[in-house]
Amino acid sequence: MKLKISSTWVLLVVMGLTLPVKAANSDHIRRLLDTNTCPSCDLSGANLSGANLSRANLANADLRFADLRNANLSYADLRGANLNGANLNGANLQGARY
Template identity: 45%
Template sequence: MGRVMAAITLAATLAASSASAFDPEDLKRLIETNECVGCDLSNADLLGVNLKKAILVEAILASADLRSANLREANITGANLGGADLTGADLTRAYINGAILCNTIMPEGSVIYSGCK
């Protein structure tokens, strides 16, 4: 899916969901630049989005839907992925050092409880 199509899909999701806690400007920045350091994308619908080589250092991705997302070679060091769903996501060569993985569903379906307080 191209970035323009992803932006349109995510914009529609944004408009349809009043319960979203993420910052729409952060989502726009991620789609346009593939970078969103320290941004708030909690509860964002990122289903199947291509985030290959994205820079998401210390981003808040808590409870985000990242199913089937391409996170290949992405830098998500120190990010909060608590409660996120990564089922089927590609994390090949992704940098996840220091990431919070509390109640996070990993690509193969297992649930991780790393960084829970």
């Protein structure tokens, strides 16, 4: 019985590790970096570390698990944005609206 439970557990863990991860839309990343505006964009998992996004319009954007370390988000519009799991270590959020 114990072997059966262990085998099932290992199988579930391996299957969980191979599930596809949703990645950010590369067109949306380019749009944000070029225009500083991308409301309702899919930026989930995006690497935006160190990006200058001051005054960016990111309202309702999907920023789940985005890497925003040391990004400048001062005065950015983050209202309605999903930031679950996003890394904001060292990010400048002065005056940001959320």
